[in-house]
Amino acid sequence: MKTIINKINDRQLNSDIIKKAGNILREGGLVAFPTETVYGLGADALNENAAKKIYAAKGRPSDNPLIVHIADMEALEKIVRDIPDAARTVAERYWPGPLTMIFNKSSVVPYGTTGGLDTVAVRMPSHKVACALIEAGGGYIAAPSANTSGRPSPTKAEHVKEDMEGKIEMILDGGTVEIGLESTILDISVTPPMILRPGAVTKEMLEELLGEVTVDNALLDEEGGDPPKAPGMKYRHYAPKAKLCVVEGDGEAVVKEINRIADENIQKGNRVGIIGTQESIGAYLNGVVKCIGTRQDETTIANHLYAVLREFDEEDVDCILSEAFSGDGIGNAVMNRLLKAAGHHIIQV
Numbered sequence: 611m612k613t614i615i616n617k618i619n620d621r622q623l624n625s626d627i628i629k630k631a632g633n634i635l636r637e638g639g640l641v642a643f644p645t646e647t648v649y650g651l652g653a654d655a656l657n658e659n660a661a662k663k664i665y666a667a668k669g670r671p672s673d674n675p676l677i678v679h680i681a682d683m684e685a686l687e688k689i690v691r692d693i694p695d696a697a698r699t700v701a702e703r704y705w706p707g708p709l710t711m712i713f714n715k716s717s718v719v720p721y722g723t724t725g726g727l728d729t730v731a732v733r734m735p736s737h738k739v740a741c742a743l744i745e746a747g748g749g750y751i752a753a754p755s756a757n758t759s760g761r762p763s764p765t766k767a768e769h770v771k772e773d774m775e776g777k778i779e780m781i782l783d784g785g786t787v788e789i790g791l792e793s794t795i796l797d798i799s800v801t802p803p804m805i806l807r808p809g810a811v812t813k814e815m816l817e818e819l820l821g822e823v824t825v826d827n828a829l830l831d832e833e834g835g836d837p838p839k840a841p842g843m844k845y846r847h848y849a850p851k852a853k854l855c856v857v858e859g860d861g862e863a864v865v866k867e868i869n870r871i872a873d874e875n876i877q878k879g880n881r882v883g884i885i886g887t888q889e890s891i892g893a894y895l896n897g898v899v900k901c902i903g904t905r906q907d908e909t910t911i912a913n914h915l916y917a918v919l920r921e922f923d924e925e926d927v928d929c930i931l932s933e934a935f936s937g938d939g940i941g942n943a944v945m946n947r948l949l950k951a952a953g954h955h956i957i958q959v
């Protein structure tokens with residue numbers, strides 16, 4: 611299959627391109643598109659055969675459900691059995707935006723989209739291209755992140771091309787995404803609501819609106835505990851080819867330990883990658899050193915994480931050593947993804 615790649619500017623939408631992309635979706639094809647979180651791989655969510663093509667293109671296990679993307683609240687009514695009051699409160703504040711909610715599904719949503727579940731994950735993205743494509747494509751786009759299963763999520767169209775060229779009809783290239791980590795997933799069908807995947811809308815932000823909010827315990831555990839409630843979180847996602855190890859502790863001690871482990875490995879003939887920040891980068895003496903952002907503003911770290919992991923795949927390093935991050939605000943989502951990529955391999959100093 612020849613994949614058409616179209617550049618698209620979210621401040622000046624080309625309606626011809628959007629229309630063509632919408633028609634591909636209406637005919638059961640696949641279109642990758644930018645959202646504010648990561649690039650999505652879209653198909654008509656209400657067409658079971660189209661949704662199935664997503665699993666084939668990604669090499670994704672069929673029990674891992676897809677998020678349905680909508681453009682307005684009316685669209686929600688048709689695909690869910692009921693809308694809890696708490697969901698309306700959250701939607702009013704955080705939709706459109708980087709937040710997904712889990713509802714009981716109505717019969718129009720095929721099991722091919724929900725991985726056989728009676729619940730459905732729904733998100734209303736804020737990215738202009740995503741919104742226009744949803745409208746053009748019939749109102750309901752099932753879209754996981756547009757990466758091959760097991761690779762880091764794509765934060766620019768080049769990443770999508772690496773993974774999807776030849777497998778899908780079209781890629782809409784809207785440049786680098788704004789956030790860089792996938793949406794927060796909130797199960798609103800339970801009381802109190804539970805976060806199944808941390809993201810840019812944090813636990814603190816949701817608690818301010820809803821009172822108590824819990825976090826799926828399986829997210830904090832090492833592998834081997836209870837399975838996580840979002841089926842996708844159980845896979846060793848976001849995994850770079852090289853072994854990744856996170857070093858946590860006081861700033862100077864971390865730099866010292868990373869330099870020590872790096873030197874030890876280099877002496878053995880290994881190629882070592884190092885993930886540092888603007889604040890520390892000058893202190894790393896050997897290895898392939900990459901700057902992930904600044905600690906002054908952890909949104910920069912969220913924004914670069916997946917691109918840096920992909921760059922290390924290109925560099926053919928044998929191991930990667932990364933500093934740990936704060937765990938507050940968006941830093942919580944950063945650490946969740948980083949620790950998953952590391953298979954929970956962490957050294958405390």
Ligand code: TXA
Pocket residue numbers: 645647648649650651674675676677710712724727729730731733753754755756791792793794795806839840841842843
């Ligand atoms: O930011 C995002 O959410 C991006 C963009 C494209 O919108 N999408 C995304 O989709 O990250 P994906 O498929 O890579 O991750 C969806 C996660 C998976 O972990 C999946 O198991 C979970 O959502 N999920 C989907 N439906 C669910 C359901 N009914 N119950 C529990 N978890 C669900």
Ligand code: MG
Pocket residue numbers: 754755763
């Ligand atoms: Mg994904």
